Amino acid sequence: MKxxxxxxxxxxxxxxxxxxxxxGFMLGAHIAMQIGFNMxxxxxxDVWIQVHGHLQLIGWVGLFIMGVxxxxxxxxxxxxxEKKSTLRFILYxxxxxLLIRTNFxxxxxxxxxxxxxxxxxxxxxxGNIVEFAGIILYVMLLIKxxxxxxxxxxxxxxxxxxxxxxxILGWIVYSIVxxxxxxxxxxxxxxxxxxxxxxxxxxxLFPISFALSILNFPLYIHLKPPTKSIxxxxxxxxxxxxxxxxxSAPIQLINIDLNxxxxxxxxxxxxxxxxxxxxxxIFLPDKALAKSPFWRRDRVEExxxxxxxxxxxxxxxxxxxxxxxxxxxxxxxxISLFLxxxxxLILLLGLSVHYGVDPVRHSFLAGFISLLILGMxxxxxxxxxxxxxxxxxxxxxxxxxxxxxxVSFRVIPMLIxxxxxxxxxxxxxxxxxxxxxxxxxxILSLVLLFINLRKTFKMR
Numbered sequence: 212m213k214x215x216x217x218x219x220x221x222x223x224x225x226x227x228x229x230x231x232x233x234x235g236f237m238l239g240a241h242i243a244m245q246i247g248f249n250m251x252x253x254x255x256x257d258v259w260i261q262v263h264g265h266l267q268l269i270g271w272v273g274l275f276i277m278g279v280x281x282x283x284x285x286x287x288x289x290x291x292x293e294k295k296s297t298l299r300f301i302l303y304x305x306x307x308x309l310l311i312r313t314n315f316x317x318x319x320x321x322x323x324x325x326x327x328x329x330x331x332x333x334x335x336x337x338g339n340i341v342e343f344a345g346i347i348l349y350v351m352l353l354i355k356x357x358x359x360x361x362x363x364x365x366x367x368x369x370x371x372x373x374x375x376x377x378x379i380l381g382w383i384v385y386s387i388v389x390x391x392x393x394x395x396x397x398x399x400x401x402x403x404x405x406x407x408x409x410x411x412x413x414x415x416l417f418p419i420s421f422a423l424s425i426l427n428f429p430l431y432i433h434l435k436p437p438t439k440s441i442x443x444x445x446x447x448x449x450x451x452x453x454x455x456x457x458x459s460a461p462i463q464l465i466n467i468d469l470n471x472x473x474x475x476x477x478x479x480x481x482x483x484x485x486x487x488x489x490x491x492x493i494f495l496p497d498k499a500l501a502k503s504p505f506w507r508r509d510r511v512e513e514x515x516x517x518x519x520x521x522x523x524x525x526x527x528x529x530x531x532x533x534x535x536x537x538x539x540x541x542x543x544x545x546i547s548l549f550l551x552x553x554x555x556l557i558l559l560l561g562l563s564v565h566y567g568v569d570p571v572r573h574s575f576l577a578g579f580i581s582l583l584i585l586g587m588x589x590x591x592x593x594x595x596x597x598x599x600x601x602x603x604x605x606x607x608x609x610x611x612x613x614x615x616x617x618v619s620f621r622v623i624p625m626l627i628x629x630x631x632x633x634x635x636x637x638x639x640x641x642x643x644x645x646x647x648x649x650x651x652x653x654i655l656s657l658v659l660l661f662i663n664l665r666k667t668f669k670m671r
């Protein structure tokens with residue numbers, strides 16, 4: 212009997228982009244502008260930052276991951292989702308809960324009447340619970356898919372198994388930590404929220420990004436097929452990531468230096484990049500291609516197309532230079548790892564680090580995750596929409612340009628000490644101006660992505 216899979220639910224993508232452009236990125240851009248151009252900061256800056264972060268994690272990245280995974284993973288597992296309404300129910304619960312929660316959290320500090328302020332808090336808590344219900348329903352559907360998979364042990368799934376295990380665990384832990392904010396005071400909640408963000412980055416974002424990369428890159432950019440070593444390194448990453456987050460929890464049960472476990476995580480990720488061949492493919496493309504299977508390098512000329520595929524890729528240029536986004540994505544991941552490792556080593560030597568965690572986090576979230584979405588969206592989603600190409604290859608290149616400019620303007624200025632004097636002070640001030648414009652350039656890249664995907668969706 213032929214399996215009937217549900218059509219791609221594009222609502223996840225449109226809501227993801229809408230919340231990012233009008234919410235998460237807009238708040239971040241506004242804060243960066245005020246800092247960069249020495250303007251007065253918002254009255255409730257801590258609330259702005261928290262709402263910005265949650266909109267980015269769940270609204271921008273989270274919804275995109277949900278939409279792609281609910282289309283891609285059931286097909287890979289050969290387990291169709293039974294009802295289209297299930298997808299929409301997950302989408303609506305998550306979006307409605309997210310919007311209710313973040314809106315009332317954002318406006319509450321500006322309400323002077325205590326009774327109205329309490330109403331806003333209760334509504335924010337209600338939104339938190341609704342969002343939690345959407346995420347848990349999503350996780351349960353994925354678990355059900357994996358448990359019913361007839362060929363779960365086939366090569367592709369077996370190799371990425373540790374990453375999907377950590378991915379599901381991350382969603383569960385993050386969601387469970389978010390809900391108790393209803394009962395915690397402001398200080399306690401900020402501490403737990405900071406910890407949950409690290410959980411989301413280490414348990415959810417890197418594992419799913421890397422897993423989807425090694426499953427799709429062999430076709431997209433002729434990366435060598437994944438080997439079993441990735442699975443074993445993946446289980447080590449799973450173990451060390453769990454240990455690191457366990458000992459870094461606000462309730463400390465084990466006294467181990469966090470810098471050591473963080474270094475182990477960074478080194479494990481580097482091992483995964485080398486084991487998968489991603490680093491070699493970026494820096495030594497010809498050598499990497501020479502070792503790829505012949506059928507991925509030399510495809511027979513197709514009469515209907517009349518030309519050969521681009522060397523090293525499976526397309527004919529109909530998706531533009533999407534690989535530039537892919538390569539820059541992993542370059543920013545390497546930069547993030549380098550900055551984190553350098554900071555950890557300096558701290559282990561008992562010295563102070565002037566640039567803090569922000570350059571590391573933005574290299575990862577803006578450079579690695581957001582640029583990966585920009586690249587994969589324009590290469591993968593046209594197929595999900597039953598289209599054979601992206602609407603505009605020029606826009607693909609523009610998203611690469613503006614996306615990388617935005618990340619550079621956000622990360623590099625944070626590495627320049629603000630206490631410089633003389634001519635170097637002028638450089639520091641110039642860097643702050645760049646920092647102040649970074650968010651709006653990032654928004655431009657997202658608007659271009661939205662335009663390109665909408666045009667693609669409407670193509671006949």
